[in-house]
Amino acid sequence: MSLRDRLTEDLKLAMKARDQLRMDVIRMIKAAVLNKEVEVKKDLDDAEMSRIMTTMIKQRKESVEQYEKGNRVELAAKERQEISIIEAYLPRALSQDQLAEIVDSVVRETQAASLKEMGTVMKAVMAKLAGAPVDGKLVSDLVRARLQ
Incomplete structure (x- = not known):
């Protein structure tokens, strides 16, 4: 199953389970992928989609740092949850x-x-x-x- 199909299936499951955070994160991933596809005028493969998600994780890690500096623990916790959801779609990282x-x-x-x-x-x-x-x-x- 391709990454794109997996995202679509997981979005359906999240909708049925009324898991708002998971739905939002999957929609963000799909939107970022679609934006990149429009930019490069071609469909992206799984490796290119993984690069986009890696960028999304990096952005969220930076947000966590900023939220912690600003003493906004609840926002930092939400960003960490988003990171864990996105990481589930990436291949295992090398040690x-x-x-x-x-x-x-x-x-x-x-x-x-x-x-x-x-x-x-x-x-x-x-x-x-x-x-x-x-x-x-x-x-x-x-x-x-x-x-x-």
């Missing part, structure tokens, strides 16, 4: 050890030796991780540590 292995293999393949080659290594690592929900900052930190 930090798995990411480190990929970074090491790319550094060996590219024979990078200094921070000057960080861009080349980052490009190759991100190409290998295409479609996987991964934090670019974490990858960048791992590459930087490996090249120093």
Whole structure:
């Protein structure tokens, strides 16, 4: 079952169960996907949809930080619930050890030796991780540590 079909089926189930939060989150995902499809003028595949959802999660994590700074715990809790719903549609994230292995293999393949080659290594690592929900900052930190 494609991600698009799964979202549609889960929306129907959420409507039947009168789960307002889940309905709202699924509708937000579908709207973001539709906006991107209109922008690029083509249907998106599951990997591209996953990238959109990863962006949505990143936005919500930033919102949680801001709400916590502003002492708005109830809003931060709602954002965390939205994050958990969105994460259910993403493939399993790689562990930090798995990411480190990929970074090491790319550094060996590219024979990078200094921070000057960080861009080349980052490009190759991100190409290998295409479609996987991964934090670019974490990858960048791992590459930087490996090249120093």
